[in-house]
Amino acid sequence: MKIEEPSRDQEVWGEEARRQKKTAEGIIYGSPIPMLVIDKDHKISFWNNACEKLTGFSSKEMIGTDRQWEPFYPRKRPTLADLLIDDDIETIKRLYEDMNLRKSPMVEGGYEAEHFFPHLGPEGTYLYLNAAPIEDDAGNIQGAMITYQDFSERVAMTGKIKRSEAFVLNLIENSIDGIIATGSKGNIGIFNHGAAEILGYSPDEIIGKMSFPEILSKETAMAIRESFYSDRRGPPGKIINMEAHLLNKSKEPIPVRFSGTLLYEQEKEVGSVVFIQDLREVHRLQKEKEQAQRMAAIGRTVAGVAHYIKNILTGLKGGAYVINSAISKKDLELVKEGWGMVERNIDQIASIVTDMLIYSKERTPDYQIVDPNVLLTEVLDLMEEKASSAGVTLVRDLQPGINMVSMDRTGIHRCLLNLISNAIDACTLEGIMNGKGRVSAKTDSPAGWGVRFEISDNGTGMDEKTQERLFTDFFSTKGYKGTGLGLPVTQQIVNEHGGKLAFESRADQGTTFTLMLPEKRLPEPFD
Amino acid sequence: MPPLKILIVDDDADVVLFLSTVLKDHGYLTIDAQDGQEGLEKAKSVQPDLILLDLMMPKKSGISMLSDLAGDGATEKIPVIMVTGVSGETGIDLETFFRGSSTGKQDRKAIIPEGFIKKPVDPEELIRLVRKALK
Numbered sequence: 274m275k276i277e278e279p280s281r282d283q284e285v286w287g288e289e290a291r292r293q294k295k296t297a298e299g300i301i302y303g304s305p306i307p308m309l310v311i312d313k314d315h316k317i318s319f320w321n322n323a324c325e326k327l328t329g330f331s332s333k334e335m336i337g338t339d340r341q342w343e344p345f346y347p348r349k350r351p352t353l354a355d356l357l358i359d360d361d362i363e364t365i366k367r368l369y370e371d372m373n374l375r376k377s378p379m380v381e382g383g384y385e386a387e388h389f390f391p392h393l394g395p396e397g398t399y400l401y402l403n404a405a406p407i408e409d410d411a412g413n414i415q416g417a418m419i420t421y422q423d424f425s426e427r428v429a430m431t432g433k434i435k436r437s438e439a440f441v442l443n444l445i446e447n448s449i450d451g452i453i454a455t456g457s458k459g460n461i462g463i464f465n466h467g468a469a470e471i472l473g474y475s476p477d478e479i480i481g482k483m484s485f486p487e488i489l490s491k492e493t494a495m496a497i498r499e500s501f502y503s504d505r506r507g508p509p510g511k512i513i514n515m516e517a518h519l520l521n522k523s524k525e526p527i528p529v530r531f532s533g534t535l536l537y538e539q540e541k542e543v544g545s546v547v548f549i550q551d552l553r554e555v556h557r558l559q560k561e562k563e564q565a566q567r568m569a570a571i572g573r574t575v576a577g578v579a580h581y582i583k584n585i586l587t588g589l590k591g592g593a594y595v596i597n598s599a600i601s602k603k604d605l606e607l608v609k610e611g612w613g614m615v616e617r618n619i620d621q622i623a624s625i626v627t628d629m630l631i632y633s634k635e636r637t638p639d640y641q642i643v644d645p646n647v648l649l650t651e652v653l654d655l656m657e658e659k660a661s662s663a664g665v666t667l668v669r670d671l672q673p674g675i676n677m678v679s680m681d682r683t684g685i686h687r688c689l690l691n692l693i694s695n696a697i698d699a700c701t702l703e704g705i706m707n708g709k710g711r712v713s714a715k716t717d718s719p720a721g722w723g724v725r726f727e728i729s730d731n732g733t734g735m736d737e738k739t740q741e742r743l744f745t746d747f748f749s750t751k752g753y754k755g756t757g758l759g760l761p762v763t764q765q766i767v768n769e770h771g772g773k774l775a776f777e778s779r780a781d782q783g784t785t786f787t788l789m790l791p792e793k794r795l796p797e798p799f800d
Numbered sequence: 801m802p803p804l805k806i807l808i809v810d811d812d813a814d815v816v817l818f819l820s821t822v823l824k825d826h827g828y829l830t831i832d833a834q835d836g837q838e839g840l841e842k843a844k845s846v847q848p849d850l851i852l853l854d855l856m857m858p859k860k861s862g863i864s865m866l867s868d869l870a871g872d873g874a875t876e877k878i879p880v881i882m883v884t885g886v887s888g889e890t891g892i893d894l895e896t897f898f899r900g901s902s903t904g905k906q907d908r909k910a911i912i913p914e915g916f917i918k919k920p921v922d923p924e925e926l927i928r929l930v931r932k933a934l935k
Contacts, residue, residue, distance in 0.1 A: 587920030591818035594923065598821050607821070614814045662834070663811075663858035701858030 307421040310407065311354050313414060315339045327421060328393065345390050345400075353384055353404035354417035380405040387424075399425040451529070451549035457542060459484040471529065471551045473522040485545075490526050493517040501535055501545070510535040512547075519549065528552040577757060581625055588618035628758045631684065632765055638681035645678055645716050645724040645790075646671045652689040653714055656697065660712065663701040667693075668713035675716055678723035678790050684766040685790070688774075689714075691759040692728040692786045699732030699784060723792040729785035735778040743776070763788075803829040804934060807848035809839035809865065810883065811857045815919070819852060819883075822923045823930070836860025840868050843875045850933055851880045853913075866913070879914040879933045883921065 301308055301319050307327040310319035316339055320332035328344035335341070341352050356365045366374070369386050377383030383405035391397040401422040406414050445452050451468030455461050464479040472488060479488075486494055500506045500515060507513035512533045518526035533547030595611030598604075630636040653667055660667045693712060700710025715727040735743070744764050767774040771791045778784035806828050808819050813834075820830040831846050833839035837860045843851060851869070855862040862882060869875040914933040917926060 584920070588814055590920070591814060595817055595821045598825050610817055611821075614817055617814060665858075 310418040312416040354419045357406045357417040382406045399428045454546040455485045456544045488520050490518045585618045585621050628762045631762050641682050642677045643680050643682050656693045660697050665697050665700045665710035670715040672717040675718050688763040688766050691763045696730035699730045723790045726788040731783040734780045734782045736780045804849040805829045807851045808832045810854035836865035855884050881915045882913045
């Protein structure tokens with residue numbers, strides 16, 4: 274910067290020159306930019322209004338002194354302007370090194386720097402300063418000036434933004450959930466620690482190098498695309514809690530719970546962010562729980578079988594007692610009776626073994642084409658004796674002309690036997706029916722089904738507690754007379770047929786069981 | 801002295817056969833009935849010295865028969881031993897049931913059985929209980 278300073282030696286002070294000086298002073302004092310000028314003797318010659326405002330020091334107390342350092346530093350030291358006057362580049366570099374010193378791009382011989390002045394203002398001030406030498410026509414330094422710009426507010430703002438940015442990044446980075454963000458072309462921009470843990474990649478291997486589809490299995494990629502652009506799992510553009518598989522570094526599918534949202538800027542899709550939760554642990558716990566449940570079921574089964582076998586053993590022992598007694602009495606008739614007892618118990622063992630095999634799916638069903646009415650009649654004939662000796666009437670209501678149905682004849686025979694036998698028991702076990710017990714067996718074929726068997730009784734019915742436990746293995750209300758396997762086995766057989774077993778019961782009013790078999794049996798896996 | 805008569809009431813033919821064999825081997829005379837109704841009729845007509853009574857039977861349960869026996873002057877003095885196959889599963893505690901302490905109900909005249917024996921029946925235990933009841 275050059276200001277023309279008329280030489281004192283010059284005789285003629287032109288009116289024009291004075292006006293120019295006045296104008297220049299006016300500019301300096303009126304400028305909103307804080308500015309100070311010192312002369313070559315390091316004495317302050319200008320200290321403008323903005324500088325007063327910035328520093329709290331008035332021009333009146335400052336001008337003519339060398340206190341230019343005072344508002345800025347705790348101790349006396351040269352300012353940039355002082356050093357420019359002294360042309361002491363070494364000291365400039367030394368003192369201003371940590372103040373982001375650089376040569377001014379605007380003013381030749383000038384310097385710029387930025388610094389925090391803790392001394393200035395109640396909380397310190399960030400200043401950008403620009404120092405320039407003032408030379409005369411001959412290029413001799415006559416003084417120097419410094420302008421200041423307070424950028425504390427900008428620093429505070431930037432700090433705030435930086436802090437909130439760091440907070441968000443921290444949040445993303447330290448989330449246990451995996452967080453992955455992509456650009457519009459699927460390129461991965463954020464891949465946090467959680468995602469790295471789940472998928473076995475380090476963020477550096479992924480960010481900017483891989484695209485989202487590369488970590489998706491084919492099915493998952495398709496499902497995600499479909500879900501994002503439909504309202505199937507949350508509104509369009511969002512996916513809420515979908516189970517999906519992502520590929521880890523070894524390309525193994527990892528089960529995750531997947532949520533995500535497409536990102537838009539001015540209605541244009543610019544990327545997506547997805548959140549993933551590792552489901553491996555959940556799946557493992559689920560498996561463990563299932564295993565524990567299986568073990569508990571096995572325990573119950575073993576206890577139930579042991580209990581039932583104990584009953585049979587009692588029968589066998591009784592038979593042996595009777596036979597022994599008969600032998601000692603040489604009573605051949607009693608031997609026969611005792612032997613009959615033994616045989617009946619052997620039959621019971623055979624029966625429970627069959628039930629167990631059906632229940633454990635060890636037995637292969639043998640499917641044949643069967644006339645449902647013929648089968649039900651057969652079972653009813655078998656049960657007639659039990660019913661009449663218990664004073665229960667069997668009512669037959671068979672719809673003629675029902676089509677043949679493919680079924681495992683032995684299995685369904687067993688189911689019907691179980692249901693009818695149960696129905697008779699319901700009428701007699703408590704002795705309450707006193708000969709008024711009725712069990713009716715019905716067939717028909719509702720639309721979509723091959724056959725519907727309906728077995729109803731007017732017996733004791735079941736309370737809610739009993740109904741709840743109905744299909745639990747080895748649950749029986751018949752004391753030692755029931756294995757508690759009848760209904761679980763029936764259910765199992767019906768399920769194997771793709772059929773339906775349902776019941777309706779009211780305590781003291783009776784029970785109706787419905788067994789439906791499909792028109793077309795489900796195809797076997799390797800049919 | 802003529803042999804003592806014991807009426808066995810049970811719908812399970814195997815149980816009847818076994819119990820009667822045991823009792824016969826010890827010199828008792830046995831009569832059997834398949835359900836509570838038949839049991840009640842035979843109790844009246846035969847006038848047994850003791851009744852072995854099953855709990856769950858068709859037509860008339862053991863409990864119902866017990867109450868009928870108590871209500872009839874011809875049968876009220878006959879001692880009864882309950883033969884129970886009921887496990888804890890049904891939730892019935894027979895001792896409590898007959899003492900009436902849990903229900904507090906005494907509206908029906910009832911016989912308190914002389915004894916209880918659980919299935920599977922142990923022959924020696926049976927004979928011990930029978931002798932005690934017949935004393």
